[in-house]
Amino acid sequence: xxxTRAFLIRLGLPPGDLHDLPTTPKRFxxxxxxxxxIPSVEGPRALAAVLSEAEAxxxxxxxVSQGSGIMLLTDxxxxxxxxxGKEAGIEVSLFVGPRAGWETGAQIVSPAGRNLGARHRGMxxxxxxxxxxxxxxxxxxxxxxxxxEGVLWVIHEMKKAGELPxxxxxxxxxxxxxxxxxxxxxxxxxxxxxxxxxxxxxLAKLAAIRAAVDLPLDVYIEAPDNFGGFIRHYEIGDIxxxxxxxxxxxxxxxxxxxxxSGAHLENTVIALSRERVRRAEIGLDHxxxxxxxxxxxxxxxxxxxxxxxx
Numbered sequence: 373x374x375x376t377r378a379f380l381i382r383l384g385l386p387p388g389d390l391h392d393l394p395t396t397p398k399r400f401x402x403x404x405x406x407x408x409x410i411p412s413v414e415g416p417r418a419l420a421a422v423l424s425e426a427e428a429x430x431x432x433x434x435x436v437s438q439g440s441g442i443m444l445l446t447d448x449x450x451x452x453x454x455x456x457g458k459e460a461g462i463e464v465s466l467f468v469g470p471r472a473g474w475e476t477g478a479q480i481v482s483p484a485g486r487n488l489g490a491r492h493r494g495m496x497x498x499x500x501x502x503x504x505x506x507x508x509x510x511x512x513x514x515x516x517x518x519x520x521e522g523v524l525w526v527i528h529e530m531k532k533a534g535e536l537p538x539x540x541x542x543x544x545x546x547x548x549x550x551x552x553x554x555x556x557x558x559x560x561x562x563x564x565x566x567x568x569x570x571x572x573x574x575l576a577k578l579a580a581i582r583a584a585v586d587l588p589l590d591v592y593i594e595a596p597d598n599f600g601g602f603i604r605h606y607e608i609g610d611i612x613x614x615x616x617x618x619x620x621x622x623x624x625x626x627x628x629x630x631x632x633s634g635a636h637l638e639n640t641v642i643a644l645s646r647e648r649v650r651r652a653e654i655g656l657d658h659x660x661x662x663x664x665x666x667x668x669x670x671x672x673x674x675x676x677x678x679x680x681x682x
Contacts, residue, residue, distance in 0.1 A: 383554075384557075384584065385557070385583075385584050386553060386580045386583045386584060388580070389576040389577050389579070389580045390580045390583060390614075391576045393575055393576065393579050393610060393613075393614050394579060394583075394614065395613050395614065396579075396583075396614055396615065396616050398582065398586060398616055398617060399616060399667075400588065400616075400617040400669055400674070401673070401674035401675045402673040402674050402675070404617070404669040404670075404673065405612050405617060405618065405666050405668070406612045406616060406617070406619070406620055406659075406666060406667070406669070407434035407435060407588075407617075407618075407619050407620070407669045407676075408431065408432060408433050408434050408435070408620050408652055408656070408668075409433075409434065409435040409436070409437060409590060409620065409621040409622070410422050410426075410435075410436050410437075410622060410645065410648050410649060411436075411437045411439065411621060411623055411648070412438070412623070412624075412630065412631075412641070412644065412645070412648070413437065413438055413641075414438055414439070414630065414633035414638075415438075415445065415453070415638065415641070416449050417638060417641075417642055418638070418641045418642050418645045419436055419453050419456050419457070419464070419645075420456060421642045421645045421646050422436055422645045422646070422648075422649055423456065423462075425645070425646045425649040425650070426649050426652075429649060429650065429652075430653075431649055431652050431653050431656060432668060432669075432670075432671060433462060433652070434462055434463060434669055434671065434673070434676060435462060435463040435464075435465060435515070435619060435676070435677075436457070436462065436463070436464055436465070437465040437466075437467070437515075437517055437543065438465065438466045438467055439467050439631050439633075440467065440469075440631050440632040440633045440634075441466070441467045441468065441469030441470065441471070441474065441504070442466045442467065442468060442469055442504040442505070442507060442508045442513075442516075443469040443474075443504050444469065444632050444634070445466070447507075447511060450507075450511040450512075451511050451512065453466075453513075453679075454511060454513055454679035454680075454681060455512075455679070455681060457678060457679040458512070458678060458679045458680070458681045460671065461671035461672030461676070461678055462672075462676065462678065463514075463541065463676045463677040463678060464514075464677070465515035465517045465543045465677065466513055466515070466516055466517060467516075467517040467518075467545070468504050468505055468516050468517065468518050468523060469500075469501065469504055470492075470497060470500055470501070470504075471490050471491065471492060471497075471501075471519070471520075472491050472492065472493045472497075474632070475497070477493060490519035490520070490545060491519060491520045492520045492522065492523055498522060498526065501520070501523050502523070502526060502530070505536065505540075506536070509536060509537060509540065512679045512680050512681050512682070513677075513679055514537065514539055514541060514677040514678065514679055514680060515540070515541045515542075515543060515677030516540065516541075516542055516543070517542075517543045517544075517545055518542055518543070518544060518545060518548075519547040520548075521558075521559070521562055524542060524544065524559065524562045524563050524564060525563060527540070527542055527563060528542070528562060528563025529563075531563070539677065540565075540677065541565035541566065541675075541676075541677035542565045543564075543565060543566045543567075544564045544566065544567045544568060545568055546568040546569070546570060546571060546590075546592070546599060548567075548568075549570060550567070550569075551570045551577075552577075552581070553580050553581050553583065553584030553585070556569070556581050556584065556585050557584050557585050560587045564587055565588075565677075566587055566588040566590050566619060567585070567587055567588075567589055568589075568590035568591075568592075569589055569590065569591055571592045571595040571599045571600045571602055572600050572602065575610055575611070575614060578591065578611065578614060578615050579615070582614060582615050588617040588618060588619055589615050589617075589619070590618070590621050591611055591615055591619070592621045592622075592623055593605065593608055593611070593620050593622055593651075594622050594623050594624060594625060594651050594655070595625065596623045596624060596625060596627060597625050597627070598629060599623070601625040601626075602625075603625065605654060605655050605658045606658060606662075608620065608655055608656075608658050608659045608663075609659055609662040609663030609666065610663075612659065612663060612666045613663060613666075620652075620655065620656075620659075622648050622649075622651045622652040622655060623648065624644055624647055624648050624651060627644050627647075628640065628644075630644070
């Protein structure tokens with residue numbers, strides 16, 4: 373294996389998983405090690421609830437993300453989320469749609485085909501996805517969430533051509549599934565702004581990914597049941613130490629799947645959003661207890677895709 377490991381080193385990859393868990397010197401542009409993300413914030417009322425709960429609990433939330441898709445929000449709802457995000461100095465990241473799971477097709481409901489669900493089938497659906505991005509950007513959003521390499525690459529090319537803002541941050545979803553340093557580096561080369569690693573990677577594998585890439589990693593501290601339901605509060609200090617710059621992402625286990633969301637589920641979404649902030653408070657208490665020297669970004673820090681309001 374030594375020949376293979378030596379070649380990987382020449383590519384700038386680690387020779388294996390890093391079981392010594394080295395402390396990374398990499399940081400966000402402001403010099404901080406970590407930021408906080410609350411996922412599944414499906415509309416303006418849920419975002420308002422997150423901001424209210426975060427203020428009450430003194431939890432600094434840097435990013436919220438949404439999963440139902442830009443296409444299932446009205447212009448007014450997107451504008452309101454942009455306004456709230458701008459006023460709070462936080463990033464608002466909306467999922468690009470439509471995706472395979474929202475359209476006709478049988479493979480995604482088969483046991484072996486479920487990984488297709490967040491991708492985009494065919495050229496027309498790719499066009500629709502880019503139209504979704506253009507619409508969100510036109511309404512002030514500067515963060516989008518994707519789970520398809522083709523969409524990621526096209527957005528990157530559009531940014532280089534001036535068709536989309538250079539400051540648009542493309543967050544790659546956990547559903548992309550890249551789980552090794554070479555695969556995550558490829559996502560970075562395709563234009564990923566941050567990458568959500570699979571929820572079950574142990575620290576040595578996370579450390580190896582960090583050694584290979586510079587982009588921020590998004591790491592679930594608590595994962596939803598459909599992504600494993602893991603709760604990693606006691607690892608949070610080491611996650612920050614070896615993965616920085618890192619978004620600590622607080623999902624919620626034992627919670628219903630609300631995608632796609634809407635008014636019929638809004639009260640549930642709001643309650644779940646508030647509980648995710650409470651879980652973040654618990655996780656951050658662990659971080660302060662076991663790694664008190666960890667540094668956190670301020671709101672509005674460089675690199676955050678804070679919405680733009682005309």
